[in-house]
Amino acid sequence: MSTTAATSATPETTAPMSKPTPSRGQRFTGAAANYLDERTSISGAVKELGRKVFPDHWSFMLGEVALYSFVVILLTGTFLTFFYDPSMTEVEYEGSYVPLKGLEMSAAMASSLDLSFDIRGGLLMRQVHHWAALLFIAAIGLHMLRVFFTGAFRKPRELNWVIGFVLFILAMAEGFTGYSLPDDLLSGNGLRIIDGMVKAIPLIGTWISWLLFGGEFPGVDVIPRLFVLHILLLPAILIAALGAHLLLLIINKHTQFAGPGRTNDNVVGIPVMPAFAAKAGGFFFVVFGILMLMGAFFTINPIWNYGPYDPSPVSAGTQPDWYIGFADGALRLMPGFDIVFLGYTYAMGVLVPLMVLPVFLGLVMFYPFIEAWITGDKREHHIAERPRNAPVRTAIGAAGVTFYAVLWAAASSDLIATHFFVTIEGTIVTMRWLLFIGPVIAYFLTKRICLGLQKKDREIALHGFESGRIVRLPGGAYIEVHEQLDEYERWKLVSYLDYKPLMIRPDERGRITLAQRARAGLSSWFFEDRIAPVTSTELEREHSNH
Amino acid sequence: MSRTTSTTAKRGNSGRRHPLASVALILVGLITTGGAYAMFTSTAAAETTAVTQTMIEEGEKLFASNCATCHGLDVQGTEAGPSLYGVGAASVDFQVGTGRMPLAASGPQAEQKPVQFTQDQTDAMAAYVASLAPGPAIPSDEYLQGDGDATLGAELFRINCAMCHNVAGAGGALTEGKYAPSLDGVEPVHVYEAMVTGPQNMPVFNDLNISPQEKADIITYLKYLEDNPSPGGFDLGSLGPVSEGLFVWIFGLGAIVAVTVWIAAKSN
Structure with missing residues (x-):
């Protein structure tokens, strides 16, 4: 493009084949690029990266949102470390917030208050940092849902799903450690809950708690330790995992939705250079801008209201940040009872959630392998499936989302009670039932809706859509004219993979193993109810009829 | 200093008012209105504190026609409402003055609603109930000014009040559909009265538990929250x-x- 511009600018335009003289800027760019390439051989990587293709569906940008939020977190977090003092030494607060003046508090809390009230731009940075953290994890969650529901975790991307899951857990750990750093009342209560959960672990719980807090809770060590985790260890692991995630993204390439010219062997979209890079850069600033607006206009984590941590007070409406809500909800929903065995007390109200949540998270993490084993599918998949075309997976996802959502909502049971004028006991009991019934309802409802949508797609592909045009036939009868889809539209409806339940076959020694039976059973659960895609024979027959 | 004199000279030359004239005028105005306000409020306070026999009689009539259905003609209480012996003027002023009484409907707790009586009528009923048996009185104005120690008030609030009312006084849930209401916009006198009388599900914070001055500090903190947006x-x-x-x-x-x-x- 710049070449043509240079040609028209030079006076020798009449000579058709004359080489354009590069401008000084171009010569400089060329020389600089050459200098770098001769020393680093970077041109290969630039060529590869510059030609990386991004599909142009909006849902492919959610991971980017997470990435950009993370950049904002790094920038604002660096600012915060300049002024934050990770120490639990007791000091007297002498800053400008009147209702805390003269109060004894930890240096961590005092410096967080100073950041909020006495350091220029500090409150904005604190709020942007916190909002960006909430957005980071929310964007990761939505990104994971997109990947799950379009089957983009299938071979060859299973490993990247696991890395992404690890990133999700790391982000939550980053969030929780950061949330605790101001040493305010709210986060102190959160730490107390963690302490209680750790202490509920049989045999080793108390030891671990003392190790973590450097003695009896809260001690004077935990804030500096969390600080080191928050700004050193966790970010280092997170950035390494993020690098691996992005590298695998480049190696595996993006998935894409089915469409004309979009096959399992190519990726159709915009190359990174130059348009996409410019757009992505612009999008980064849009995300940054939205976060700055949120930080500028909306209070988040008003530590000045919470006051310094003191083990005795607990405020009404004490909740963790949203991403830990599901764990808090699990604690709220679990009926409290203890088992005394061999002279030790086991607090089941804490232990059951401690056992159930890792199982749930484990299922999420290993889902790609579970599904691959059930389907027996060893092919590579680069076409993103429409959720309706994998009814059982979509239904499992909906059930999982419902399970998570009930736990999540349970964390705000007290606010639900006050804001919807219901009793808190009724809320808890309802949610206990919903936790078990909700996923089942969601499963069957989603599966039926998916099958219904598939039937509709099949109907439209075969018979066309109702055009709304009523025609009277010579005999006097009225019909509504069905119009056929064009080839491009129909392609989207008919091109999906058809799975059939696995058949049980004896192995080479003529035996049918238990694992095979289980697999066949699960496979028929997955694929028993299915709507076969429209075949070309069916299409031809249908069209010759009309 | 020099700048002040130079401007004075300039103003003097131009034949306009002395620059301190406006300051003096504002001062005079403030003193007169402030003085008048102080006189007015002190007389009002004197009026409320002075309980007369006519007030008690007026209160008795109001009580009989508005409250006796549930609390009984002799304040002895019925199945529908508790006895009011010894609840004190503070309790009446809080319940009626915030619109909680008379009750609109029985429910988990009395809801705040538009106030049904004038302050004079409320005072009369308070005087009547207080005349039957001793109880907490309506607090004097010195504790309601919001000029106490906000830091101490905030700490006391976090320790004693926040577990139900939330650290910022936004309210919170209690059991069986009951709740601690938001404290935003609640009159200082009602905050004080609530602490001494323990309405609905609230515990009583008597003067040995939280001294009157400490109550004033809590009111100071709440006033600070109200006057200073986040x-x-x-x-x-x-x-x-x-x-x-x-x-x-x-x-x-x-x-x-x-x-x-x-x-x-x-x-x-």
Whole structure:
């Protein structure tokens, strides 16, 4: 493009084949690029990266949102470390917030208050940092849902799903450690809950708690330790995992939705250079801008209201940040009872959630392998499936989302009670039932809706859509004219993979193993109810009829 | 200093008022209105504290026609409402003055609603109930000014009040559909009276537990919260992480998803 511009600018335009003289800027760019390439051989990587293709569906940008939020977190977090003092030494607060003046508090809390009230731009940075953290994890969650529901975790991307899951857990750990750093009342209560959960672990719980807090809770060590985790260890692991995630993204390439010219062997979209890079850069600033607006206009984590941590007070409406809500909800929903065995007390109200949540998270993490084993599918998949075309997976996802959502909502049971004028006991009991019934309802409802949508797609592909045009036939009868889809539209409806339940076959020694039976059973659960895609024979027959 | 004199000279030359004239005028105005206000309020206070026989009789009539259905003609209480012996003038002033009494309907707890009586009528009923048996009196104005120690008040609030009313006084849930109401906009006198009488499910914080001066400090803190909006911008109801989480999902991520849809739509 710049070449043509240079040609028209030079006076020798009449000579058709004359080489354009590069401008000084171009010569400089060329020389600089050459200098770098001769020393680093970077041109290969630039060529590869510059030609990386991004599909142009909006849902492919959610991971980017997470990435950009993370950049904002790094920038604002660096600012915060300049002024934050990770120490639990007791000091007297002498800053400008009147209702805390003269109060004894930890240096961590005092410096967080100073950041909020006495350091220029500090409150904005604190709020942007916190909002960006909430957005980071929310964007990761939505990104994971997109990947799950379009089957983009299938071979060859299973490993990247696991890395992404690890990133999700790391982000939550980053969030929780950061949330605790101001040493305010709210986060102190959160730490107390963690302490209680750790202490509920049989045999080793108390030891671990003392190790973590450097003695009896809260001690004077935990804030500096969390600080080191928050700004050193966790970010280092997170950035390494993020690098691996992005590298695998480049190696595996993006998935894409089915469409004309979009096959399992190519990726159709915009190359990174130059348009996409410019757009992505612009999008980064849009995300940054939205976060700055949120930080500028909306209070988040008003530590000045919470006051310094003191083990005795607990405020009404004490909740963790949203991403830990599901764990808090699990604690709220679990009926409290203890088992005394061999002279030790086991607090089941804490232990059951401690056992159930890792199982749930484990299922999420290993889902790609579970599904691959059930389907027996060893092919590579680069076409993103429409959720309706994998009814059982979509239904499992909906059930999982419902399970998570009930736990999540349970964390705000007290606010639900006050804001919807219901009793808190009724809320808890309802949610206990919903936790078990909700996923089942969601499963069957989603599966039926998916099958219904598939039937509709099949109907439209075969018979066309109702055009709304009523025609009277010579005999006097009225019909509504069905119009056929064009080839491009129909392609989207008919091109999906058809799975059939696995058949049980004896192995080479003529035996049918238990694992095979289980697999066949699960496979028929997955694929028993299915709507076969429209075949070309069916299409031809249908069209010759009309 | 020199600048002041130079401007004085200039003003003097131009034949206008002395620059201190406006200051003096404001001072005079403030003194007169302030003095008048002080006189007026002190007389009002004197009036409320002076309980006369006519007030008690007036209160008795009001009580008989508005409260006796549930509390009994002799304040002895019925199945529908408790006895009011010894609840004191403070209790009547709180319950009637915040509109909680007369009760609109029985429920988990008495709801705050538009006040049904004038202050004079409320005072009369308070005087009547107080005349039957001793109880907590309506607090004197010195504790209601909001000029105490906000730091101590905030600490006392966090330790004694926040577990039900939330650290920012936004309110919270109790059992069986009961709740601790928001303290935003509640009159200092009602805050004080609530502490000494323990209305609905609230415990009594008597003067040995929290001294009158400490109650004044708590009122100071609440007044500080009311007078100073959140330094961080809109406070999202001061409800903590739940409203923050909802906000980031609905408005934060919502806005960003809208932008992604917009970007992708342009390229099609």
